[in-house]
Amino acid sequence: MTTSMSSPTVVLVAGHWLGAWAWDETLDHLTTDHTRAVALTLPGLDGDDAHRTAKTLDDQAAAILDAIDEQGDQPVVLVAHSGANAPASLVLDRHPELVSRVVWVDSGPVAAGSVFAADLADEVDELPLPPFDDLGQQASLEGLDDEALDRFRQQAVPQPAAVLRQPVELVNDARHGVPTTLVCCSIPGEQVLGLAQAGHPMFAEVAKLEDVEVIDLPTGHWPMWSRPRDLAEVVRAAATA
Structure with a gap:
């Protein structure tokens, strides 16, 4: 299927x-589907950057905004997976007009004041990828074969501690008006919406969204590896909505 060239670029x-x-x-x-898309490595996650552990959420948000700016004057579709929700939320807060739709992949908007790892010890400057037995207790590894896990282990870059400790400062309620697609993988969409309405801190911001579409894509927390074709189709549909 050919996508019109007037469709927005997707930033992953x-x-x-x-x-x-x-x-x-x-x-x-x-x-292959003729959807214009670019993928971004956030500051702090480039293994060749000798200063990467000093990078902050503000640096990451600025990098996303730079990537958006490079796409021209038309708003983009911003696709944020998992922990990319913090810098993506900053982008939506600061420049909601630059995003025609946000797609949260097994993720969602964070609340003002959120801190990913407030208790991280001061002497820690980065957080490596945990052993998979431990990671699997925090996020579903369903659908990942040995090859995918090996690549994950070999290419993963430790997460900068400064990013994990920084509170997310949000002040602009206009972020709630950006059209939103929730791609629910490890938790069904119905459960996510129920938790949002119940005020669960991880999902409370979802209840404030003004225009939200929920798509169930049952698999683990990394659907870009376990169901890449299906995820691409969801993203393509969001870009042409």
Whole structure:
């Protein structure tokens, strides 16, 4: 299916420990479908950057805004996976007019004042990818074969502690008006909406969204590897909505 050239560009941002490489398969499918898309490695997640552990959420938000600016005058579709929700929320707060739709992949908007790891010890300057037995207790690894896990382990970059400690400062309620797609993978959409209405701190911001579409894509927390073709189709549909 050919997408009109008037459709917005998709900007893909992966979560903790990941760079642009994490989207390779999904990006291939999007390109095949004639959807313009770019994948971003956030500051702090470039393994060749000698100063990466000093990067902050503000640096990451600025990088996303730079990537958006490079796409021209038309608003983009911003796709944020997992822990990319913090810098993406900053972008929506600061410049909601630059995003025609936000797609949260097994993720969602964060609340003002959120801190990912407030109790992280002061002497810690980065957080490496945990052993998979431990990671699997925090996020579903469903659908990932040995090859995917090996690539994850080999290419993962430790998450800068400064990013994990920084509170997310949000002041602009206009962020709630950006059209939103929630791609629910490890938790069904109905459950996510129930938790949002109940005021669960992880999902409370979802209840404030003014225009939200919920898509169930049952799999683990990394659908760009377990269901890349299906994820690409969801993203393509969001870009042409």
